[in-house]
Amino acid sequence: MASIKRSLDSDPLQASISSKVYVRSTKSGKVQKIVREVYLRQDIPCSSKLCRTCQKMAPTDSAGRPIPFVLSEAPAGTSVYPNGHYLVPDTNAFLSAMDLFEQSSAFYDVVVLQIVLEELRNRSLPLYNRLIGLTKSEDKRFYVFFNEFRLETYINRLEGESVNDRNDRAVRQAVAWYSEHLARTSAGKVPTVVMLSNDRENLKKAKKQGLAACSLAEYVRQLKDGEHLLDMIPETEDGDMIKEKKPNEFLYPEYFSMSKMMTGVKGGVLHQGTFNVSPYNYLEGSIRVPAFPKSLLILGRENINRAVDGDLVVVEVLPKDQWKEPSTQVIEEEAVTKDENPDTEEAGGLVTERERKALQEEVKRTHSKTTEGHAQPTAKVVGVIKRNWRQYVGHIDQTSVSQSAQQGRKQDTVFVIPMDKKIPKIRLRTRQVAELIGKRILVTIDAWDRGSRHPTGHFVRSLGELETKAAETEALLLEYDVQYRPFPKTVLDCLPKEGHDWKVPASMDDPGWRDREDLRHLGICSIDPIGCQDIDDALHARPLPSGNYEVGVHIADVSHFVRPNNAMDMEASIRGTTVYLVDKRIDMLPMLLGTDLCSLKPYVERYAFSVLWELTPDADIVNMRFTKSVIKSREAFSYEQAQLKVDDASQQDDLIKSIRVLMALSKKLKQKRMDAGALSLSSPEVKVQMESETSDPIDVKTKQHLDTMSLVEEFMLLANVSVARKIYEAFPQTALLRRHGAPPKTNFDELANQLRVKKGLELSVESSRALADSLDTCVDPKEPFFNTLIRIMATRCMMAAEYFCSGTQAYPEFRHYGLASEIYTHFTSPIRRYADLVAHRQLAAAIEYEAVHPSVRSRGRLEAVCKNINVRHRNAQLAGRASIAFYVGQALRGKATQEDGFIMKIFSNGFVVLVPRFGIESLVRLRDLAEPEPTAEYDAETYTLTTSGSREIKVELFQKVKVLVTDQKDETTGKRGVKMEFVKAY
Amino acid sequence: MPLDTSAYSLALLRVDGRRWNELRRVHAQIRTQAAADGSSYLEMGHTKVMCVVNGPSEPGPRRGTAGGGGGGGGPGGVAEVAVSVVVAGFSSVDRKRRGRGDKRTLELQTTISNALAASLHTHLYPHSTISISLHVLSQDGSLLAALINAATLACVDAGIPMTDYVVACTAGSTSTYAANDETADPLLDLNHQEEQELPSLTVATLGETDRVAVLVCESRVQASRLEGMLAVGVSGCHQVREILDQVVRDKGRHMIKEGTVEKGMGVEEMEVD
């Protein structure tokens, strides 16, 4: 009988094939066992330039190119390893101190082991990506050694050995192999191979094996100027520092195990969502979960249980008798926890006396009322699925610094107050307190364990003095994750070689002219804000014999210069958008393109992508077409200039006449949109005027609205809608579009109630049309700003518009609620938005100008692009606003003015005033009113706050008030901000 | 979990430690089941399949073959090549059962049937059926290629005249369609993870020739990369042929030694022509 059982040693290859078994659990809770083959080999090089043996057998790719060798033949030495050294860090070293490895002063010639890379990837994808970035950087000399595939360094897991122990052993095995291998190179000075680890057990075993090994801290101390790097090593990892803690000293409840959470979520007992902190109360968070129409409230430190804003958490809903109303009180961390001592914080239990008092008053208030119907479900956090921790910008709380630390270099523990108010203060150990006080600094959170009231973190770097423009601007860019480093060389290499001398080719036989229409004869002009350098769009209009008009919108042809998938395209897709700050612009594309070659500057020929319509005098579209073109703009107007010329009847040249035609048409277009239910929303917009020489802010102006602005806006909307239809028709699955979801009705509940109670006005929200109409009726004949105020507040109830790939949504979901358009995309600003660039490529393919590039029709890729640019877009807006706020503060410095303001939010211990003149809002607390703090009566039913005692005032929602606006530097925190003092109520 | 296929560029190593142009270990045996006319067992890496061939047989009272055979042969007076593929539920990680009418299984059957019909001398057996029944015991990528190779071996074992081995393997590319990386390397013999993440195709050739008998590509791939992938695939087929041929020869020698085959019959004559 034949048998298919085969003897093990029959196969000569057998010795070098191994299997790895992984066990993974799926989302549905199943456990799967995966067996993978591993082919062990001996041709994986050590990549040291010293080693001749490996260089002879360097592997090649299919084109016969060998991979370059990375590790230097003369690596740097330290005090302990004078012959030079190569580093082999373990997984924990990367996990806890990636910032160190990114330093440019040290950490060169690093061997990254495959097993370490694998473990890192499983633990943290962002860190993995940063490490991959390092291996790609030429000057850092990081080499990935596939130890698990090399016969000599592969090891089998022993009986009873844990996976972690096995992996630690694999690291030591690789270190041993490297040392032995390099010793054979007969080099004059053989570099030492040093294992870096913070695991004491692992270090001990390595030393026993006779390997060179040290902890991060030990290693950094060997470096020249290593002292200042010490702060970047997280304290919890510093073996000697770990204090033994008794179990009953834990302050916070323990998290559930992952499987318990998963089962709970699946069974509907627990709920999963993103944790958000209230901007007015650091002890109140909320979380939106599909099972509840209203968001769940999470109140108090114990229920929040170490969740930080943005974390993906699992919560358990509390019993109904503990459901509460959202807070009507302002609670600020700075004020409540001011006097805590960072060193001895374990004492005193979880909730401090002050916090308990603040919360108790809260509870008293809610219980005193009959609140059925108002109560919101509450919940507590039982576990964290994924932390959303990033690097935070902040400054050291001076009051937390001990006197001795201000002088010496001994390590001290201090609190860092993050710029983002939603982030709790962070405990930090540092040796350079004295240098860091009064600086903007970048820190990270490392851990938040059950025994510590505040999260612990470590120092990354200093940005400079507080309140200096450079430091504050960089802080802002870091906070909003704006990519502001200069463009790398690989990107600049993608630019046209001619540089600024590039011209539209004179000969129409040039390939650049292929399928391009010559529109140079048209009277085209652009209208933009003053000083605009990156001109995306230009327009023209001319009468046709039929009595209709030909109207053209011409957009910079960026896709001609930025080819898909080259380095420049990749960089642009990561940046996603240009970010405009008051005194700085962070470009999406290199300057040469943005402000010159693509920019539709006047008097020069430029490539464009044109949308041409025939419109009736009533602005109905008769037909339209799209074409690549060459244009020559006649003039670049500012909004103000154009407005003056249009209004001046004596101006009769053709260009001005055509602007008047466009103006008339745009008004009809706008009317049509309004009839369809488009919303006219509002946000407080101001402009900071700078002194031209010193670029110091001198004044703040509210933005004026001109007809020429809506002229441009209307035609851009028309072009965007037209292009959206066209690309959707051509690519029903992969068109890149923009949608604006209808807000849930409950979003308007509070505002509707406020209007009904305070003004007797009804807000109907059934459709955008109904909302638009009812917003129109929200007027106070005595107060013209009231309508704008309501629009600002309504805007905050809306959803955010988002980019999406058409295949991911059903057609009815495409709708843009705010613009009342069935379909919409972004096409008109390709210089400053990546979405528009993709739309350009899709439109070019739709009109068969060029072949469809795979990247613009791969749905997976487009979804990734959308996800990224949605985030970037939002961050760019926030960064812009924060920049204005900073400069408004600077402009007010040393001045005190009385301004009119409006109460837009009211609490039981304070109220928020919006000052339209500066576009700022600020909180006025009861304790700011008078000393001692007046007692107050808050009527939540009528939104009225009445104080008595030291000062007697009565304020209510929507009320017009007079406030004294000053700038103020908070002495305890070193933070400068706008301060409002209540003067009187009108 | 190990790294994914994007790590290739770090050191030109694939997820299982192979280089771009290396096959996995191929292990094959023939005449594994004495009762059948022809049989084989084949492993390509962790993909493991078994094949049993019965026939060519005349129509008549049905024999209990696993295939849907027993009919009156194929059209035009040639033998029908009836292929049945049974995928065991335990063969893949998710242990999903494939039913009899599963579309992918039907497609596999048709592809294998057509590929073998091109090499087998079916005209010698009009009105007969050659039934090939394949069992998938374990799946780790390149399933179609393994099935074709196993079927070829079993047909050799059954002594059905054929032009040459039909040998197959897969080829892929180190970079996804969307990434559109110009410097992508072609890959030989993909495992399951690579098949999931990268574009791939299955190619079968007729023996050592460059004549392509099967070419199946179900993923998006740039036309410019296709040539390189195909070249690597065809060279892989040649390597597979060498291995299978060796298996057949070894078995032949063994059988002579054991006296299963008459001494007078030289090994050379055992060769398939």
Ligand SMILES: [Zn+2]
């Ligand atoms: Zn070497």
